[in-house]
Amino acid sequence: MGKRPTIIDVARLAxxxxxxxxxxxTDSSDVNEATRDKVREAARQAGYERNHLAVGMRSxxxxxxxxxxxxxxxxxxxxxxxxxxDIVGENGASLLVFSSDWDHDREASHLRALRQARVxxxxxxxxxxxxxxxxxxxxxxxxxxxxxxxxxxxxSIGSDIAQAVRLGLDHLNSLGHGAPALILGxxxxxxxxxxxxxxxxxxxxxxxxxxxxxTEDSDYTFEGGHAAMQRLxxxxxxxxxxxxxxxxxxxxxxxxxxxxxxxxxxxxxxxLGFDGVPAGAxxxxxxxxxxxxxxxxxxxxxLALFDEIAGRPQAGRTYLPCRLIERGxxxxxGAQTPLRVAGAVRS
Amino acid sequence: MGKRPTIIDVARLAxxxxxxxxxxxTDSSDVNEATRDKVREAARQAGYERNHLAVGMRSxxxxxxxxxxxxxxxxxxxxxxxxxxDIVGENGASLLVFSSDWDHDREASHLRALRQARVxxxxxxxxxxxxxxxxxxxxxxxxxxxxxxxxxxxxSIGSDIAQAVRLGLDHLNSLGHGAPALILGxxxxxxxxxxxxxxxxxxxxxxxxxxxxxTEDSDYTFEGGHAAMQRLxxxxxxxxxxxxxxxxxxxxxxxxxxxxxxxxxxxxxxxLGFDGVPAGAxxxxxxxxxxxxxxxxxxxxxLALFDEIAGRPQAGRTYLPCRLIERGxxxxxGAQTPLRVAGAVRS
DNA sequence: GGCACTTCCGGTAACGTTCCCGGAAATCGC
DNA sequence: GCGATTTCCGGGAACGTTACCGGAAGTGCC
Numbered sequence: 001m002g003k004r005p006t007i008i009d010v011a012r013l014a015x016x017x018x019x020x021x022x023x024x025x026t027d028s029s030d031v032n033e034a035t036r037d038k039v040r041e042a043a044r045q046a047g048y049e050r051n052h053l054a055v056g057m058r059s060x061x062x063x064x065x066x067x068x069x070x071x072x073x074x075x076x077x078x079x080x081x082x083x084x085x086d087i088v089g090e091n092g093a094s095l096l097v098f099s100s101d102w103d104h105d106r107e108a109s110h111l112r113a114l115r116q117a118r119v120x121x122x123x124x125x126x127x128x129x130x131x132x133x134x135x136x137x138x139x140x141x142x143x144x145x146x147x148x149x150x151x152x153x154x155x156s157i158g159s160d161i162a163q164a165v166r167l168g169l170d171h172l173n174s175l176g177h178g179a180p181a182l183i184l185g186x187x188x189x190x191x192x193x194x195x196x197x198x199x200x201x202x203x204x205x206x207x208x209x210x211x212x213x214x215t216e217d218s219d220y221t222f223e224g225g226h227a228a229m230q231r232l233x234x235x236x237x238x239x240x241x242x243x244x245x246x247x248x249x250x251x252x253x254x255x256x257x258x259x260x261x262x263x264x265x266x267x268x269x270x271x272l273g274f275d276g277v278p279a280g281a282x283x284x285x286x287x288x289x290x291x292x293x294x295x296x297x298x299x300x301x302x303l304a305l306f307d308e309i310a311g312r313p314q315a316g317r318t319y320l321p322c323r324l325i326e327r328g329x330x331x332x333x334g335a336q337t338p339l340r341v342a343g344a345v346r347s
Numbered sequence: 348m349g350k351r352p353t354i355i356d357v358a359r360l361a362x363x364x365x366x367x368x369x370x371x372x373t374d375s376s377d378v379n380e381a382t383r384d385k386v387r388e389a390a391r392q393a394g395y396e397r398n399h400l401a402v403g404m405r406s407x408x409x410x411x412x413x414x415x416x417x418x419x420x421x422x423x424x425x426x427x428x429x430x431x432x433d434i435v436g437e438n439g440a441s442l443l444v445f446s447s448d449w450d451h452d453r454e455a456s457h458l459r460a461l462r463q464a465r466v467x468x469x470x471x472x473x474x475x476x477x478x479x480x481x482x483x484x485x486x487x488x489x490x491x492x493x494x495x496x497x498x499x500x501x502x503s504i505g506s507d508i509a510q511a512v513r514l515g516l517d518h519l520n521s522l523g524h525g526a527p528a529l530i531l532g533x534x535x536x537x538x539x540x541x542x543x544x545x546x547x548x549x550x551x552x553x554x555x556x557x558x559x560x561x562t563e564d565s566d567y568t569f570e571g572g573h574a575a576m577q578r579l580x581x582x583x584x585x586x587x588x589x590x591x592x593x594x595x596x597x598x599x600x601x602x603x604x605x606x607x608x609x610x611x612x613x614x615x616x617x618x619l620g621f622d623g624v625p626a627g628a629x630x631x632x633x634x635x636x637x638x639x640x641x642x643x644x645x646x647x648x649x650l651a652l653f654d655e656i657a658g659r660p661q662a663g664r665t666y667l668p669c670r671l672i673e674r675g676x677x678x679x680x681g682a683q684t685p686l687r688v689a690g691a692v693r694s
Numbered sequence: 695g696g697c698a699c700t701t702c703c704g705g706t707a708a709c710g711t712t713c714c715c716g717g718a719a720a721t722c723g724c
Numbered sequence: 725g726c727g728a729t730t731t732c733c734g735g736g737a738a739c740g741t742t743a744c745c746g747g748a749a750g751t752g753c754c
Contacts, residue, residue, distance in 0.1 A: 004485075006740055017704045022742060032702060052463045053403045054740035057709050062400055063464070064443075072432065072444075073642075075625075078425045085419065085446060094460050096411075097419075097444040099432060113441050116399045117410070138351075222629065252629040259631065278422075279626035282569065282599040284606065295420075353710055364734045369712060379732060401710035404739050 005046040014042035025050070056118060063093045065305070066114035066122035068107060069144075071099045075277050076294050077125075080144065083298025084123055091306060093120070104128040115139065121305045123298070126151065140308045144301045146191040148317070155314035157301045159292040161191060164322035165198040168244055168272050168290050171324055176333030177270060179203055180242040181214035183228045183250050195246055218250050225253025233261055233269075240331060241269045248273040248280045248289055255283060255329065266331040276325060285328030293320045352393040361389035372397070403465060412652070413461035413469035415445045415454060416491075422624050423641050424472075427491065430645025431470055438653060440467070451475040462486065468652045470645070473498065487655045491648045493538040495664070502661035504648045506639040508538060511669035512545040515591055515619050515637050518671055523680030524617060526550055527589040528561035530575045530597050542593060565597050572600025580608055580616075587678060588616045595622040598634055602676065613678040623672060632675030640667045 011021035016035060023031045024039035042048075056062035065088050069077040081097055088095045096117060098110040108130045114122050124131055125145040131154070143156035172180050182199060185192040200210040216232050218224035225245060232243065232254075241263070245251035251273030258269045265271055265285055273280055276291025297320060308314050358368035363382060370378045371386035389395075403409035412435050416424040428444055435442045443464060445457040455477045461469050468487040471478055473494050478501070490503035519527050529546060532539040547557040563579050565571035572592060579590065579601075588610070592598035598620035605616045612618055612632055620627055623638025644667060651661050 007742095008740080018740090019705075019742085020703055023703085026742080028742095030702065035702085049459065049463050051404075051465060051740055053400050053409055053465050054709090055742080056400045057398075057404055057711095057739090058741045058743085060709080071429070072419065073422070073425050073429045075420070075422065075425075078420050078422075081444070082418070082420045082446060085444065089445070089457075089460075094443045094445075094464055096441045097428070097432065098436070098441075099429060110436075112396065113436075116396050117441055118398060118400050256629075256631070279629045282603075282626045282630055284603070284631040354712095355710080365710090366712085366735075367733055370733085373712080375712095377732065382732085398710055401739090402712080404709090404741095405711045405713085407739080 004051075005048045006051070007048065010039060010043045010046050010048045013046055014039045061120055062118045064096060064117055064119045065093055065302070066096045066098070066110075066117070066119040066124075068098045068100055068110050068114070068122065068124045070102050070125060070127065072097060073099070075279075076275060076292065079294030080298035080301075083295035083300075084302045085298070087299050087302035087306070100125075100127055102127050104130070121309055123301045123305060140305060142301045142305045142308065142314070144297060146189075146194070149190055149194075152316055154316075155304055155308060156317045157297055157304060158317065158319055159297065160319035160321050161194045162198045163319070164274065164290045164292070165195055165244075166202060167322060167324050168274070169199065169202045171326075172242055172244065172270070172272065172330070175270070175330055177240075177242040177331075179208050179213055180244040180270075180272065181216070181232055181236070183216050183218050183225060183232070183243060183245045183254060185218065185220050185246045187217065192246065199244075218246065220247050220249060222249045222253040222256075225250030226257045227253075229254035229257035230261070233257070233263065240333065242272070242330075243269065244272045244274075246274055248275040248277040248287060251287055251289065251329075252279060252283055255285075255287070265329055270330045272330060276323075280325075281327065283329075288327045288329045289325050291323045291325050293322065296320055351398075352395045353398070354395065357386060357390045357393050357395045360393055361386045407465075408467055409465045410440045411443060411464055411466045412440055412649070413443045413445070413457075413464070413466040413471075415447055415457050415461070415469065415471045417449050417472060417474065418446045419444060420446070422626075423622060423639065426641030427472075427645035427648075430642035430647075431649045432645075434646050434649035434653070447472075447474055449474050451477070468656055470648045470652060487652060489648045489652045489655065489661070491644060493536075493541070496537055496541075499663055501663075502651055502655060503664045504644055504651060505664065505666055506644065507666035507668050508541045509545045510666070511621065511637045511639070512542055512591075513549060514669060514671050515621070516546065516549045519589055519591065519617070519619065519677070522617070522677055524587075524589040524678075526555050526560060527591040527617075527619065528563070528579055528583070530563050530565050530572060530579070530590060530592045530601060532565065532567050532593045534564065539593065546591075565593065567594050567596060569596045569600040569603075572597030573604045574600075576601035576604035577608070580604065580610065587680065589619070589677075590616065591619045591621075593621055595620040595624040595627045595634060595636055598636065598676075599626060599630055602630060602632075602634070612676055617677045619677060623670075627672075628674065630676075635674045635676045636672050638670045638672050640669065643667055 007021050008018050011018040014021060021039050024036040025043060052063050067081055067084050069080060072078055072081060085095050100107040100110060104127060107127050111130055121140040123142050123144055126143055126147050143151055143154055146158055148156035148158060203210045216228040218228040243254055245254055251271050254271050255265055258265050263269050273287045273289035276289055280287035280289050304314050354368050355365050358365040361368060368386050371383040372390060399410050414428055414431050416427060419425055419428055432442050447454040447457060451474060454474050458477055470489050470491055472492040473490055490498055490501055493505055495503035495505060550557045563575040565575040590601055592601055598618050601618050602612055605612050610616050620634045620636035623636055627634035627636050655661050
């Protein structure tokens with residue numbers, strides 16, 4: 001339980017000055033091979049481990065990085081965290097992880113903690129304008145997630161929602177579905193607007209009137225999806241109903257609502273999710289979905305951060321492509337006239 | 348992009364010495380109210396934020412804590428992380444989070460990083476004997492999870508597997524099931540032994556011969572559970588089959604296997620999980636399971652760590668009780684003679 | 695053998711903070 | 725109004741590390 005050995009102890013043990021010990025323990029070339037070995041052996045013997053607090057103090061580089069996400073418990077963000085963790089770790093640094101719960105004050109407090117810990121940089125999913133303060137301190141940071149779009153001037157990484165929506169729509173079309181019904185997120189969310197806009201564009205490109213689109217609002221939860229699907233089915237009681245959900249939780253809720261209503265998936269309804277959460281693989285039927293590259297998002301954010309610190313300025317925003325995961329929740333309607341609104345009564 | 352203001356800048360701005368500024372900014376009483384306000388105002392104006400690196404250096408308290416878990420991507424461990432994060436945050440400190448991937452070398456490297464960062468303490472799910480080294484450095488730490496049982500001398504927190512198993516068994520009994528079939532984890536795992544032992548005890552207490560127990564080995568994965576359930580059904584092709592699975596992923600795999608075999612749950616088979624993963628709530632039928640108090644585990648581990656640091660020595664091992672979550676995967680066989688082996692052919 | 699040059703090493707300062715100590719001023723007791 | 729006490733503040737050192745500077749040997753060359 002004695003104090004931890006310092007470089008001075010090592011130097012004494014090796015019979016050299018602390019300067020020489022420091023040189024030997026770093027990669028400095030100004031040191032004799034023999035003395036380097038002697039110092040290394042002394043360090044090993046003393047159980048010496050470099051004090052990063054002191055290093056950070058002297059060099060200004062703490063070896064610490066920060067990550068502020070809404071909730072580490074959310075599988076998407078956990079993947080992001082893992083990706084960032086891996087890259088940061090590969091560079092010999094450590095990651096401080098915080099959960100903001102989408103709360104302004106919590107975020108502010110976490111950002112302050114990060115600054116006080118003298119992190120070398122941070123990855124943040126912004127929930128407010130706190131990040132502006134952050135930049136003002138001259139701290140390098142990279143934004144992540146769809147909410148980062150509000151800050152076009154700072155480097156950020158996100159999944160390519162437009163590409164993802166097109167991917168889903170095209171896949172639905174190829175299976176013989178027309179423009180699907182939509183269960184969207186809350187009107188306040190940026191991602192919702194982008195989602196909807198892309199669907200509209202996709203419709204127009206195919207001469208489908210977007211006004212014919214069937215949409216319901218939800219709140220990104222299982223229960224919300226469940227309720228929205230019930231409303232949807234009430235509006236389209238007959239015919240095959242294809243639904244494109246704004247996330248997987250909604251889709252899972254919709255799946256339950258359909259089954260409760262006696263509408264079997266994928267026979268009577270087709271449900272397409274968006275996210276790629278693990279739970280989607282275990283549902284019945286397993287959920288066909290569009291997977292956001294969560295871990296890669298975290299990796300790329302960390303990589304961008306290192307680039308920025310190294311003086312390689314980053315582009316405004318990078319979009320990473322999403323991937324379709326075909327499982328069992330979509331019906332193959334065969335070669336059938338597409339471009340019709342799903343569930344529309346054919347006269 | 349200028350340098351960050353130091354306490355000396357604040358002192359100069361307030362027209363006092365840095366000693367006085369330091370006193371004013373901490374909770375020291377040896378300072379006049381007026382000058383304290385003056386310093387506080389100067390600090391605010393300068394945008395001063397205490398440098399925790401320097402504080403840690405001087406005081407030996409870095410304000411940093413470590414968490415080493417197998418995988419932050421695993422929902423159980425994410426919950427643990429969240430619990431620890433919350434408690435650490437409430438105490439004004441920050442948490443360094445690492446994923447070991449159950450790998451010896453990665454764990455060793457993460458523990459070294461923690462020591463070099465001069466964390467004040469760590470919470471570790473041990474995958475090897477690396478933690479022994481850790482203790483030797485005099486660093487306070489708390490173990491977490493079932494693998495911590497190998498270290499009876501160091502404080503650790505885990506879920507009460509024996510209580511959980513009894514809870515499941517009793518519940519099954521109350522629903523008219525006899526001793527259920529078991530899908531267990533790998534033979535190398537400690538948790539498996541404890542699980543099996545408790546089932547045996549439970550049987551003996553009720554004059555059931557444990558030899559009659561139907562068991563299959565698995566590997567804690569969805570695919571493993573799927574395969575094990577197929578073997579189980581081949582051994583008991585008729586009658587209601589109740590299965591107690593060692594974790595939820597296994598249970599979800601078993602659910603799929605049953606459905607594929609045309610055995611409907613909960614009509615023909617009853618499946619009980621163990622863990623409380625989110626995916627269990629979204630399956631069909633939703634999985635009845637025994638929930639480990641993951642977040643509370645993380646909270647209690649952090650609390651125990653603070654206690655230990657504060658000089659309040661911790662007990663060897665603490666077991667936290669698990670909770671039954673009733674959903675839809677268990678049949679109610681009614682008041683029927685219990686204590687029979689589920690699925691056994693009645694002659 | 696003298697000079698320039700390289701190689702290697704030790705001393706010192708600095709990073710930003712807090713703690714200890716001593717001293718000046720103010721207050722108190724009589 | 726004078727010593728004793730309290731209140732408040734400044735100076736200096738220390739935490740562990742690395743960067744810089746200067747110097748002492750050793751080497752090569754003519």
